[in-house]
Amino acid sequence: MRVQPASGTSVMVFTFLVAGLLQLLPMPASLSVGRPLWIEMVLVFWILALPQRVGVFTGFVAGLLTDVLLGQVLGVYGIALALLAYLTLSSYTRLRVYGALQQSIAVFLLLGVGAFAVHIFKSSLGQNTLSPLATLLPVLVSAILWRPMLNILRVIQVRFMVR
Amino acid sequence: MRALCCIPSTPSEATIKGLYSRSLKPVYRLLLVALLSFVLMFVDHRTDQLKQVRWVVSHAVAPLHYVAHLPTASLNWGEQQTKSRRQLINENASMSRQLLVLQQRVQKLAVLEAENARLRQLLNSAAELETKVSTAQIIGIDPDPSRQEVVVNKGTNEKAYVGQAVLDAKGLIGQVVEVGSSFARVLLITDSSHALSVQINRNGVRAILAGTGQVDKLRLLYVPTTADVQEGDLLVSTGLDQRYPPGYPVAKVVAVHVEPGDPYMTVEAMPTAEIDKVSHVLMVAQEEGEE
Incomplete structure (x- = not known):
């Protein structure tokens, strides 16, 4: 069996940075409540695409950067994204063969677990959080945006030959 | 199989990779990372380290x-x-008016500040800190x-x-x-x-x-x-x-x-x-x- 050499790491890092940027972009308060979970979506995509390369550690590192980016206590997003990466990694074979709607629903569930993990850790650190139901709104928006996002990222992956 | 994601890899390849190229199973990685996260959270939340x-x-x-x-x-x-000339002129005029009013207030302020400092000295209380x-x-x-x-x-x-x-x-x-x-x-x-x-x-x-x-x-x-x-x-x-x-x-x-x-x-x-x-x-x- 031929092992493909890994390539396109910089492109992958770039997509994470753009996701971080989108996470920061100023938005009106009314829209900001439903801001999609960009970093989480990019993470799930790369795990589905390259489960051999991207995994729990990548999720952890992306999470730590998110923590610094958002001024959050270090480790909150770290553990949440690592958990999300683990769950995605253990179900990627099924996720890949799902139809569009089914896959979006699965992504909704995955991101929902991640969002609740963040919620739990934030409130256990004594921070003021939104109600659990409001926490799900960004997850729902992300699930709706999942298919377009997947197509865009796939084009990027093929174009820049990320393996 | 209409939603096959990205580059297809054969199951056997994935299995072999899973068996040999990974040094740690994902579960153990998760546990390790979770432990690390808890330590980080504790240290970051409780201390300044x-x-x-x-x-x-x-x-x-x-x-x-x-x-x-x-x-x-x-x-x-x-x-x-892209501001028009008229807008700029208007803005300028209103600002100079405002400046005049503020300057007049500042004139009084200098006197008041000096008086305040004197009174504070009389009362034997600390002078107010200078602020930058x-x-x-x-x-x-x-x-x-x-x-x-x-x-x-x-x-x-x-x-x-x-x-x-x-x-x-x-x-x-x-x-x-x-x-x-x-x-x-x-x-x-x-x-x-x-x-x-x-x-x-x-x-x-x-x-x-x-x-x-x-x-x-x-x-x-x-x-x-x-x-x-x-x-x-x-x-x-x-x-x-x-x-x-x-x-x-x-x-x-x-x-x-x-x-x-x-x-x-x-x-x-x-x-x-x-x-x-x-x-x-x-x-x-x-x-x-x-x-």
Whole structure:
């Protein structure tokens, strides 16, 4: 069996940075409540695409950067994204063969677990959080945006030959 | 199989990879990472040990804050560039009028300040601290709607420090809670974890003003029902909290509600600063506060 050499790491890092940027972009308060979970979506995509390369550690590192980016206590997003990466990694074979709607629903569930993990850790650190139901709104928006996002990222992956 | 994702890999390849190329199973990786996260969370939340790490990593992410601010900045710039001559003339005229009024007030202020210092000397109380003010621009707003924080473009390079008071032309906005080399994170007075000591300008009654998490609402805590608080009262900082300089306007009381049987009354206030509208803020450095 031929092992493909890994390539396109910089492109992958770039997509994470753009996701971080989108996470920061100023938005009106009314829209900001439903801001999609960009970093989480990019993470799930790369795990589905390259489960051999991207995994729990990548999720952890992306999470730590998110923590610094958002001024959050270090480790909150770290553990949440690592958990999300683990769950995605253990179900990627099924996720890949799902139809569009089914896959979006699965992504909704995955991101929902991640969002609740963040919620739990934030409130256990004594921070003021939104109600659990409001926490799900960004997850729902992300699930709706999942298919377009997947197509865009796939084009990027093929174009820049990320393996 | 219409939704096959990306580059298909045969199951056998994945299995073999899973068996040999991974040194650790994902479960163990997750456990390891979870352990690490808990330690990080504990250390970061309870101690200041990770401040240095944060400071180093913040260099990597600070450019993102600046890039995220670009659309707003360029829009502002475009607006400036396309202003008509008439608009500029009008603006200029109104500004010079304003300047004249302010200058007249400053004239009086110098005399008053000197008088105040003399009186303080007579009373044998410490002279008020000199304050240095520098301006900063807001370059980012916390994307988390449950937190009220902004990022400004002044950091340790410009002598910003944790605990520094931040205000706009009309009143207090918040305090610096984290500094990088070229940015600082400001906790707003409206954040639900924020409180400061204030007094009513009219009669000097002191109370604690706490944020609610809403941008236009603050609450006075533990005000006895017998206290003299009225709608429209101006609340100014006392400086007793050792963070904010005394004498700056903070909020105006908008509603006073007494519930019969309750030992305390509910007092709602609105910040005098236009917290959700400002783009430039003032950072006040107290001589004493610098470490």
